[in-house]
Amino acid sequence: MRRDTATAPPLSVEEARARILANLMPVEDTELLRLSAASGRVLAADLSAREPVPGFANSAMDGYALAAHSLPQSGERHLRVIGKSLAGHPHTGTVGADECVRIMTGAMLPPGCDTVIMQEEVRTAGEEIVIGAGHRAGENVRLPGGDIPGGSRVLSGGRRLRPADLGVIASLGLAQVQVRRRVRVAVFGTGDELREPGTPLAPGQIYERNRYTLGASLANLGAEVRDLGIVPDEPAAIRAAMHQTMQADAVLTSGGVSVGDTDYVRQILGELGEVRFWRVAMKPGKPLAFGRLGRAWFFGLPGNPVSALVTFQLFVAPALRALAGEAYREPLTLRARTLGAFDKRPGRAEFARGMLRREAGAWLVETAGSQDSSALSSMSRADCLILLPAAAATVPAGSEVEVMPLDALP
């Protein structure tokens, strides 16, 4: 390990995130996917519309298609219904003055028509309809290109595809889409005390949690996970695990990055790779080793389960999004009023687990329970993190704070 990182003071959260994001380059390889398999993947390049959408003028309503000059200026006018245009079955003949065509939503406007009158707004009289005054030329018509003009850019490269995006791509007639490959992430936990759920515990042992919380978080981000299991607190075992991860895009470990007697991860990262920083002035989550291991970016997350999850969300998730090629976006936050006090000391940013509720048009936030870094149940209960800035001391009840909804985190 380099001397300067060993003694450097903890970084602020913003500085740490900026340093992480500064050097990340998106994975370059792309793959062509069927549209139905592309949800949540990151678009490799801009997508433009060759043709306009819709491709032809069509009706927005069930009713009657006609030419605007057949509309009465005042009083009523009788028009003869000369045919039908159904969705997928256009009426091909021309429609003249004093004529109209029965038309359904999505059906093509017949030649000579530019206006649709809703069926609720006409009377039928045998072969004819009767229309009153007050209609507008062009009403209830969807014009070609009204949704997407031909030649326009529809989606930008770096977009993580959402359901509506897939529909937009389908509307262009594209069956496949070029996306960046998934980010490959290797994960292992460290700790002699850790056992897999489903096995008995000896005295002093606990069940492993972090590979479950991190694995699920990685799955939500669409990463390809290689799980190396639990590695004991032995330098040789940690070295061996690290050797296996050097080809990944990112490596996540949990535990063993602090200053305890068996915390070897940082030291071995320094031997086999490079430690860029390892402390952030925050709670939960102070020890967070960031560096380089082979061609991978290395995140040595703290062992405490809440710390591991919070540092994942604040630092690893934005990094993985950047590696995936996604454009960076600040996390969404909202303002809320605290229902109780939050103990805090100045000098480090704190991320308290909170529960939001809406009352009389305002967001209120209360503690989700224990703020101990090992208490996962309050993380499970929480629906937001309350952002208590580094400079702040204890935040009294009734204060306005910024909160980050947990399901809106990047």
Ligand code: AMP
């Ligand atoms: P460490 O950072 O290794 O000192 O771990 C800090 C605390 O987190 C200790 O109480 C560990 O037992 C606990 N811990 C570490 N890794 C895990 C894990 N994967 N699952 C649950 N607890 C863990």
Ligand code: MG
């Ligand atoms: Mg440990």
